[in-house]
Every structure is written in structure tokens, then in C-alpha cells.
Amino acid sequence: MKLRFSIPVLFCAFLFCFGSLVAQETTVMVRALAKDAKFIGSSIGGAKIILRNAETREILDQGLTSGSTGNTKLILQTPKKRYDKLTDETTAGFEAKLNIKEPTFVDVEAHAPVNKKQAKVISSTQLWVIPGKDITGEGVVLEIPGFVVDILSPQTHERIKASNGINLKANIIMMCGCPVTEDGVWDANQYEVKAIITSEGSEIKEVSLNPTNKPSTFTANTNLEKGYYTITIYAFDPVTGNTGVDKTNIIIN
Known part of the structure; x- marks a missing residue:
């Protein structure tokens, strides 16, 4: 006995087998x-x-x-x-x-x-x-890849007297939030942390920041003459190539 199938039945069977439209x-x-x-x-x-x-x-x-x-x-x-x-x-x-x-x-x-x-x-x-x-x-x-860098000081658009000096402070953590500490799992001594200070596009100076007793905190002090300044603080790990940057602007009067 021969089995007979219509075209619609065969098409439905094909869809059922492959399920490509579901x-x-x-x-x-x-x-x-x-x-x-x-x-x-x-x-x-x-x-x-x-x-x-x-x-x-x-x-x-x-x-x-x-x-x-x-x-x-x-x-x-x-x-x-x-x-x-x-x-x-x-x-x-x-x-x-x-x-x-x-x-x-x-x-x-x-x-x-x-x-x-x-x-x-x-x-x-x-x-x-x-x-x-x-x-x-x-x-x-x-x-x-990278670091999270947050400039804590000076504050954005802060006005500072030239005679007072500038306190540079940054918080630096891994991208997962893990802390950076001296001799820790993420060793603060391994990282290069610097501030690049420019005025109207010209570089004025570069200042190294050092780790402190507070986890993830790096600081330095410097002096600037009157003017408008952009401060760029970066972190760099020469071992892994991780990098991170933050920027702020201040006024010295």
C-alpha cells in the first residue's frame, strides 16, 4: 500500500523537523x-x-x-x-x-x-x-583594561591664591573597584602617577604623586603663578599597560 502526502502536509513536517521559524x-x-x-x-x-x-x-x-x-x-x-x-x-x-x-x-x-x-x-x-x-x-x-582615576583636589574651577600652593590629590582604583595599596595585591609602588599641568595649551610642569596611608590615595604639592590651568592626572602600570586619566581646571589668582 502506497502512502500519499499532500504538499501542505510535507511542508508542515519540514517546519516541525527543523523548527527554523519558531x-x-x-x-x-x-x-x-x-x-x-x-x-x-x-x-x-x-x-x-x-x-x-x-x-x-x-x-x-x-x-x-x-x-x-x-x-x-x-x-x-x-x-x-x-x-x-x-x-x-x-x-x-x-x-x-x-x-x-x-x-x-x-x-x-x-x-x-x-x-x-x-x-x-x-x-x-x-x-x-x-x-x-x-x-x-x-x-x-x-x-x-585601565584604572579609574578621580581628581579629589584641586576642585573643578577652584580659585586658589598663588601664595597658598596647590595640593594635588587623586583616588586611583582598578576598574572593578579594587583598592590600590603599598605592597598590596595591587601595589601602589608599581604604578606611575603624575600630574601634567598646562596653561592655554602649553605644558608648564609635570609632578609625580606618591601613595599615602589611605588606600588608593596619591598626593603631591606644587606651586603655580597666576593664570588659568588644566591639570591632567594619569596612572600607568608599566607591567600590564593599564592606564587611566582624569582632568580638571583651576584658576590661580
């Missing part, structure tokens, strides 16, 4: 890892994660990483073998949910740290996401 929710875990440091999470406001369709630029999901910065010993002080994990269930990340009908080439971006505008950088990668094939566990890990 959207499936697919999970992609995304994490932001500060270079030479830990994961960027709730303590510093998180990293903004954006997943886009690489072809159409449609945003498929977005949100902030949340959770802890992770285990210092595990991340920085433990030799790693293939498939060893850096994270646990509390480590910061963003669990994206993508509704896709077919294998989709996806752009993944991390903007971090999201609340520190002068320090924020964008790290990105691309990958194929297959419907129903979750990417969990460590997930996609994007490296975020």
Missing part, C-alpha cells in the same frame, strides 16, 4: 573582567552589557552586570588549567535572554564601569548563538 529563548551569560583585577559588579555600579544582531544592529537584550567581584585568590593567585573556572554562583555577570529563530551572529559589548564616565571603556566580541543552545557558566568574558 523563536526559542536562549541564555547567554556575559561578564566583564577588569584587566589584572576582578569582575565588575554591583559594588561599582556594574558594566552595561548590550547584545545586538550583528547584521541588523537590532538590540536583542541589554542590562547591567550584578554580583560580587569574585574570589581574589582564585582569579589572581591560583595557577589555571584548561576548563578551570574563575567564577562561582555569586560572581558578577549579566544573564541575557535572546529570542531567536535561527543561528544568529551576535555583537556583545561591555561598557564599564558604567558610572565612571571618564574611565568607561567599551570591550566587545562577536559569536554565533544557536537557538536553544545556552551559553552559561563562565559565559562570555570581556576584558576591561
Whole structure:
């Protein structure tokens, strides 16, 4: 006995077998890892994660990483073998949910740290996401290089008498918020911290800042003549290449 199938029945069977027109929710875990440091999470406001369709630029999901910065010993002080994990269930990340009908080439971006505008950088990668094939566990890990540098003194547009001298003070932390201290995990003595002082585009002087007893705090004193000045303070790690910058303007009268 011969079986007979109509064209509509065959077409429906084809769709059922391949499921290519049915959207499936697919999970992609995304994490932001500060270079030479830990994961960027709730303590510093998180990293903004954006997943886009690489072809159409449609945003498929977005949100902030949340959770802890992770285990210092595990991340920085433990030799790693293939498939060893850096994270646990509390480590910061963003669990994206993508509704896709077919294998989709996806752009993944991390903007971090999201609340520190002068320090924020964008790290990105691309990958194929297959419907129903979750990417969990460590997930996609994007490296975020740099330091967060905040000038604490002098204040923006502060008027200072030339006779008083200038106190330069900056707070410098890793991109995950981890503190910088002398002889610590992130050794303040390893970093070059300097102020470049300019006036109307011309460099006036360069001043080195030194670490203090207060974690992440660097200071120096200098003198300036009357005028308008831009102060740029930078941090540089010659070992890892991490850098960070902040700027302010003052008036000496």
C-alpha cells in the first residue's frame, strides 16, 4: 500500500523537523573582567552589557552586570588549567535572554564601569548563538583594561591664591573597584602617577604623586603663578599597560 502526502502536509513536517521559524529563548551569560583585577559588579555600579544582531544592529537584550567581584585568590593567585573556572554562583555577570529563530551572529559589548564616565571603556566580541543552545557558566568574558582615576583636589574651577600652593590629590582604583595599596595585591609602588599641568595649551610642569596611608590615595604639592590651568592626572602600570586619566581646571589668582 502506497502512502500519499499532500504538499501542505510535507511542508508542515519540514517546519516541525527543523523548527527554523519558531523563536526559542536562549541564555547567554556575559561578564566583564577588569584587566589584572576582578569582575565588575554591583559594588561599582556594574558594566552595561548590550547584545545586538550583528547584521541588523537590532538590540536583542541589554542590562547591567550584578554580583560580587569574585574570589581574589582564585582569579589572581591560583595557577589555571584548561576548563578551570574563575567564577562561582555569586560572581558578577549579566544573564541575557535572546529570542531567536535561527543561528544568529551576535555583537556583545561591555561598557564599564558604567558610572565612571571618564574611565568607561567599551570591550566587545562577536559569536554565533544557536537557538536553544545556552551559553552559561563562565559565559562570555570581556576584558576591561585601565584604572579609574578621580581628581579629589584641586576642585573643578577652584580659585586658589598663588601664595597658598596647590595640593594635588587623586583616588586611583582598578576598574572593578579594587583598592590600590603599598605592597598590596595591587601595589601602589608599581604604578606611575603624575600630574601634567598646562596653561592655554602649553605644558608648564609635570609632578609625580606618591601613595599615602589611605588606600588608593596619591598626593603631591606644587606651586603655580597666576593664570588659568588644566591639570591632567594619569596612572600607568608599566607591567600590564593599564592606564587611566582624569582632568580638571583651576584658576590661580
